[in-house]
Amino acid sequence: MHASLPILNVSNLKIYFSSEEGIIRAVDGIDLTVCENETVALVGESGCGKSLTALALARLVTGPGLSLTGSIQVAGEDILTLPEARLRALRGATLSYIFQDPAASLNPVQRVGDQIAEVIRLHRKVPDVTAEVIRLMTLVGLPNPESRRKAYPHEFSGGMQQRVMIAMALACQPRILVADEPTTALDVTIQAQIFTLLSDLQLQLKMAVLLITHNLGLVACNAARVYVMYCGRIMESGPVEEVLRHPAHPYTKGLLAAVPRLNRPVERMKGIEGSVPHPAHLPAGCRFHPRCPLAQEACRQGEPIIESVKEGHNVRCHYWKQQA
Amino acid sequence: MPLLEATGVTVRYQGHDDQGRRQLWAAVDGISLAVAEGERVGIIGESGSGKTTLGKALLGIEPIAQGTVLFRGANVHGLKGRALKEFQQGAQMIFQDPMGSLNPRMTIGAALDEVLAVHKLASRAERPERIKALLQQVGLDTDYTRRYPHEFSGGQRQRIGIARALALNPALLVADEPVSALDVSVQAQILNLIRDLSEARGMAVLLVAHDLAVVNYVCQRVLIMYKGRVVEEGPAQEVFKNPRHPYTQLLKASVPDPDD
Numbered sequence: 138m139h140a141s142l143p144i145l146n147v148s149n150l151k152i153y154f155s156s157e158e159g160i161i162r163a164v165d166g167i168d169l170t171v172c173e174n175e176t177v178a179l180v181g182e183s184g185c186g187k188s189l190t191a192l193a194l195a196r197l198v199t200g201p202g203l204s205l206t207g208s209i210q211v212a213g214e215d216i217l218t219l220p221e222a223r224l225r226a227l228r229g230a231t232l233s234y235i236f237q238d239p240a241a242s243l244n245p246v247q248r249v250g251d252q253i254a255e256v257i258r259l260h261r262k263v264p265d266v267t268a269e270v271i272r273l274m275t276l277v278g279l280p281n282p283e284s285r286r287k288a289y290p291h292e293f294s295g296g297m298q299q300r301v302m303i304a305m306a307l308a309c310q311p312r313i314l315v316a317d318e319p320t321t322a323l324d325v326t327i328q329a330q331i332f333t334l335l336s337d338l339q340l341q342l343k344m345a346v347l348l349i350t351h352n353l354g355l356v357a358c359n360a361a362r363v364y365v366m367y368c369g370r371i372m373e374s375g376p377v378e379e380v381l382r383h384p385a386h387p388y389t390k391g392l393l394a395a396v397p398r399l400n401r402p403v404e405r406m407k408g409i410e411g412s413v414p415h416p417a418h419l420p421a422g423c424r425f426h427p428r429c430p431l432a433q434e435a436c437r438q439g440e441p442i443i444e445s446v447k448e449g450h451n452v453r454c455h456y457w458k459q460q461a
Numbered sequence: 462m463p464l465l466e467a468t469g470v471t472v473r474y475q476g477h478d479d480q481g482r483r484q485l486w487a488a489v490d491g492i493s494l495a496v497a498e499g500e501r502v503g504i505i506g507e508s509g510s511g512k513t514t515l516g517k518a519l520l521g522i523e524p525i526a527q528g529t530v531l532f533r534g535a536n537v538h539g540l541k542g543r544a545l546k547e548f549q550q551g552a553q554m555i556f557q558d559p560m561g562s563l564n565p566r567m568t569i570g571a572a573l574d575e576v577l578a579v580h581k582l583a584s585r586a587e588r589p590e591r592i593k594a595l596l597q598q599v600g601l602d603t604d605y606t607r608r609y610p611h612e613f614s615g616g617q618r619q620r621i622g623i624a625r626a627l628a629l630n631p632a633l634l635v636a637d638e639p640v641s642a643l644d645v646s647v648q649a650q651i652l653n654l655i656r657d658l659s660e661a662r663g664m665a666v667l668l669v670a671h672d673l674a675v676v677n678y679v680c681q682r683v684l685i686m687y688k689g690r691v692v693e694e695g696p697a698q699e700v701f702k703n704p705r706h707p708y709t710q711l712l713k714a715s716v717p718d719p720d721d
Contacts, residue, residue, distance in 0.1 A: 408649030
């Protein structure tokens, strides 16, 4: 699985903000790798820092008192030190994004064909841009591209708008696509269509995908490896089968136990006690300890280091071995 | 007699056809359903299926073009005065976005106090104790009464919404996507709360949701809606295990399962 080269390499990434309540450590020293052609998922609940991590990959984070440290390598380029002009060339061409709400990402007063064409003109030299727009719209399964390219975003359904976003994101054949909750706003049947499309396109275009999501079902069905994030830290990472079948961290276990299933008898779900702490008031020691069923004195005192469960499967917990 | 009995309920909206001509279309198209006392029924559908409109029509919030809705034998859409107030006590609703249904300038204590006062359910002296009991029932700290909605997390706000509905001791709770804005770890807590309260109080629940597994977890019976119509209905376990309608089959096949 690790045969190919890393296209994205994040190490010790920290994203801090200053606020009236003190320093907010939104992302606090994470390591993450995505290889060519690989689909990797970054999973976590709201406020864990997963979307900030996604934005940081193209240095798109802004905010009061921002401090962005560590290193991010995208296709060999060092993102955090790259001059602005080089960064602009890289955004959309080497690395591109799709987001949760396609309606918010599209310009409401510009025809969708023109919006796709803009990306092409900006990054590539193509003799017939219109033909390329039509080719891209066909590629992502938008019907009647010759006429529909002249339509405005509001004339499309949510699923079709997301296809337009995907066409724009793929216009320059990026090496890595960052998909931040790409189907959270869509119906399940449409979600299934979009993921089928993404995996087809990934095969054709040989690109890597970093899938940011809270949905463990999507992780299981689409990703090869997964990182589980909580309060700015990676709590567990490894191959999807390994992490979801044999989770080592109590947080991962809790998340899995909190998802209702269709194919299992309806037993009482446990959920996870309490709720995510405020990022300015993170607990001392392990960040998960106030909600953890296994928490002991050591968890309140010191933060656990990352330990290896198996080749490629890592966990940040004092007591992962003790769990059945 | 069922607690709630709807027959041929139709809700029409003014819209436009392909050519831009004015046209009436049915968001809810002749739906019949019954909810027994204490029963938990799920209504599943995708966006635009009419599930929320149906929920509102059943509570008399949305005017209906055709059909009848009977609550304990009384026509919901013809209620006035005291009878209307009694119905509103008997049937309560909670929504997807609990922040949107709480007054941001009112403390939680005041919001709950208002409900008890308007419906004359407790004297001024009794109310503080009743409010504390309500907060306890939904798993919130009893000294939260002085706090404002923005001081709570999403899950806590949904608990407040539930507490406010429970204040009236309803026989029916209509819950419209109560957990879809919540994090996974909190979602399970709220679903358990709804199930427990329903069982402890014999309260019927009509759960409107898009998530099949959520409905399967909470409800005994389910209706699948598509374009304003019910395409399949039956016991939840049976429908999800062995869906007969192609649309239900497609829905089920579209749900990504963490165990796959």
